[in-house]
Amino acid sequence: MSPAVRSSPGSSALRFGRFAAMGTVAALILIAGVWASWGTAQHAMLTKGRERGTVAVTRCGAKTCTGPYTPLSQGSQPRAEVVLENSVAVEKGRTYTVVLKPGGTDAVRAGPAGVLYAWVPLGGALLLASVVVAGGLLRTRAAWVLALSGTALLTAAFLAV
Structure with a gap:
């Protein structure tokens, strides 16, 4: 008969504590990732009822790019300038399909590229x-x-x- 392997109550509590702590850390990391993405992704994904159009980027600064907005959706008005986040995905002189955030001139890239980037x-x-x-x-x-x-x-x- 082989001796049974037993764990002491202290080691079970430590194992559970490690599991709970690391599980909480992993969950918080994932929640933070969703939270950081959702601010932009909601506009790129849920476009129904939002103003959609194109932006021809004319200027890029350190953090933002700007250009005139041409509407594609009904009810959307042309704007002399809207703001896109300056990133690797935005270049001066190119035109991008965008969705405007409600109540402002901030735009988010639309389409598959915008959704994935968000x-x-x-x-x-x-x-x-x-x-x-x-x-x-x-x-x-x-x-x-x-x-x-x-x-x-x-x-x-x-x-x-």
Whole structure:
């Protein structure tokens, strides 16, 4: 008869504490990724009832690019200037399909490229959470799923923009 392997109550409590703490950290990372993405993604994804059009980028500063807005949706009015976030995905002299944020002149890229680009923070959060899940929770399969999902999202966004 082999001796039974028993864990002391202290080690079970430590294991549960580590699981709870690392699970909370991983969940908070993912929630932060969704939160950071949703501010832009909601406008790019839920375009019904929003002003849609194109922006011909004429000027780019350190953080923003501007240009005249030409409406594509009914009820939308042309504007002399709207503001797009300056990123790798926006270049001076190009025209982009955009959705205007309500009550202002801020615009968000529309279409598949805009949607994928809006979810880039979630892609980074998925990669970071995969490290926490693998190292802190010792769940390698779940960590691989998170890491591959984040990599796929970031790769798709890179290729789309």
